[in-house]
Amino acid sequence: MDNQRNLLLAVVLCGLLLVGWEAAVNYLYPQPAVEAQAEQVAAAGIDEGAAPTVRRTREGGLTDAGDIAEEARDLETELVSAERVKIAAPEVTGSINPVGARIDDITLTTHRQMVDKDSGPVRIFSPAKTPAQHFAQFGWIGEGVSLPGADTVWQASGGPLAPDTPVTLRYDNGEGQLFTIKLSIDNHYMITAEQTVANTADGPIVVRPYSFINRTSKTASASTWNVHSGPIGNFGDAVQFGPDYEDLAEDASEGETEGRAHWLGFTDIYWLSALIPQEGSDAETDFRSLGGELFRADLIYQPITVGAGKQVTRSTQLFAGAKETAILDQYESAGVDKFGKAIDWGYFEIIAWPIWWLLTHLFAIVGNFGVAIIGLTILIRLLLFPIAQKQFASMAAMKAIQPKMKAIQERYKDDKQKQQQEIMALYKKENVNPLAGCLPILIQIPIFFALYKTLILAIEMRHQPFALWLKDLSAPDPATILNLFGYLPFDVPSFLAIGPLAILLGVTMWLTFKMNPTAMDPIQQQIFNIMPWMLMFVMAPFAAGLLLYWVTNNVLTLAQQTYLYSKHPQLRAAAEKDKADKAAASARDAKSKS
Structure with missing residues (x-):
């Protein structure tokens, strides 16, 4: 019952996030579609006196x-x-x-x-x-x-x-x-x-x-x-x-x-x-x-x-x-x-400026900012690969000592201080660092925010196309799935105006969560199943270049996880065993309730 209540609460909170996101985005990132307005005003028949005042746009310029x-x-x-x-x-x-x-x-x-x-x-x-x-x-x-x-x-x-x-x-x-x-x-x-x-x-x-x-x-x-x-x-x-x-x-x-x-x-x-x-x-x-x-x-x-x-x-x-x-x-x-x-550049200037420098130099080589962003993502992943490899090795070692940890926890279940001392001794003996798995995430956070700052501030990105419908990587993805890219005669509410890049973001993130080797309880599992689709809506209004980076990063993460699983088969086996055990436990619970 508690698990169901927690799951329901998580779904409700995610729903509130989705509904409230439009107001937040309009406040923090006001980007009304006024670029075409300048051309429309030049045409005859516009009643200037009736023209409404439009809020300031991200780039600036007259909007009325x-x-x-x-x-x-x-x-x-x-x-x-x-x-x-x-x-x-x-x-x-x-x-x-x-x-x-x-x-x-x-x-x-x-x-x-x-x-x-x-x-x-x-x-x-x-x-x-x-x-x-x-x-x-x-x-x-x-x-x-x-x-x-x-x-x-x-x-x-x-x-x-x-x-x-x-x-x-x-x-x-x-x-x-x-x-x-x-x-x-x-x-x-x-x-x-x-x-x-x-x-x-x-x-x-x-x-x-x-x-x-x-x-x-x-x-x-x-x-x-x-x-x-x-x-x-x-x-x-x-x-x-x-x-x-x-x-x-x-x-x-x-x-x-x-x-x-x-x-x-x-x-x-x-x-x-x-x-x-x-x-x-x-x-x-x-x-x-x-x-x-x-x-x-x-x-x-x-x-x-x-x-x-x-x-x-x-x-x-x-x-x-x-x-x-x-x-x-x-x-x-x-x-x-x-x-x-x-x-x-903000607090991450020490990272943002090198990212800008590398991004502009890649652009000078390849001639396309979208390709430059993909190249930058690959270089960052290659730079962090040794750390990711250590992360997986640490996870494998943690999986290997799980039986010993459970034995210690059972033996000293009434003495938490002694239990902690024995676990720390076990970590030292087995040469395991339980925090090693957090390092790649901690390193990625400043890199992501620095890149985000670079993409929204760098004028070199302004009006730079990638391919097909993506004509400006500094602006949101202009395509809208729900009205078939404008072929259906209705306007999609902005919080539902998701494009192909946002959908790719949701799909690839969901796949990376599915491959996550870390064991999760059922509530965590449900939240992680919902989170990619919520982020799909949340990230849709951001610059297309940022979504392109994140999608590329997710694809590279999938490739990296596949490779590292091949290097640590015991980790995949342990993860599959955990899933099987949880599935069996859930089936037993359902059978006992019925």
Whole structure:
């Protein structure tokens, strides 16, 4: 009766897990299907006013149909000005707005918006007052001197902005001060702004160069328990992930920074905009909410006295691009402190970074990220094989001494302390380590979480196909079994939207449990019979690359167990005997009850 009650409780708990998983996934991993929405809005007949607001997606970007349409219209009018200075770098295109000295038009030529190859490049910056507003501005503040402002029209020379072609913006206030901003760009995503004020007046002036990044949170990627979206910076000796946009909007003190700022800005899961002050400077920094879903990261240098006939320059770098690990590490090596940690690898960074390195190098060799994941899984299993072999040997030794252990337990059943001492002596005499079987599992846990972190953060995985229907390994399996992959005219509830990879995960895990040599009582056996199918539903919304790793790992585990059983036939015989004994005991119990 107790066993039946426990089994029923286990089934009920598993059912609650399945039903409640949809809400948990939507909260932690919000991934509404909005990629096609941008194309639909462009079509005629969409009622923008009726378009509902969609929650932030994992990658970020506008999700409201009305905002998407308005953004497209605004860009058509805002970016046609002949005064704009073009940006034509290898990985960055766009333009500079001479009004206000704003860099407010940046797209990334090496990253496309959606899986479709003709979907167009990812846009990072958009002009002020557009729905996707995101830009950087440079200027000065001070007193007793006429300064350029947000509406100042700067005179531009040079360009288009490219690695070998800088652009200079000039403004003469007519009172003896000439302000210039010289912009240069490298081969990737870094723009350098040299702000110079030349004073030809009779007396000194005091000014403070500044720069800021202004953006809307409408385009922010979803901030989850393991992936931060929002303000970020390196202050003092550590990278600070936070606060979230909502926290900053509710409490202005959340945006106060402590310690010397090495860089600050805003991060999404794949994109980053950041200001890097001049080395050795003591700039003031903070984050602030401007209301209406607008936020700003400020960098203001200390007051500078510019004497008559003198000029002073402050140099600030602006990063606006993709969080590519190799590129961020290059900038860190060039002097941007802890810039590589803009990617939050988490507690398992010591494992995650080598996994990323190996995965990207395998991809460079095989040319397919799915094959690279399979290759990575094989290498990990080969690395852990000696440990697994010791695990099976330990299990075999444990099986061999089971009769002796039972004899000790029977002999000292009334003296638990003596019983434990004798068992430990037996372990020592037979050279058996009862904990050896746990080691492979303990080692696999950090590897799994590190790989999980790598697959969800590495932009190198974004929009990478594997084969057949798997066009993006960083996204969930798009196939849905229950409506025959879309051929049946109904939408499957998300917690039932399982694809082929999830089913393979359940089947292969069930098979590995069936081959498990460890003896289990009937309740454990029932739970282990149910668990693979529950995990099939639980893991279905995760990135397809992670499921591919787990399925491959299960297949390799089956092959490994088959091989090791052949090396330890006594273990298989003992396992089969245990199963037979339990089956016979269950039959006797059923017969006695009848």
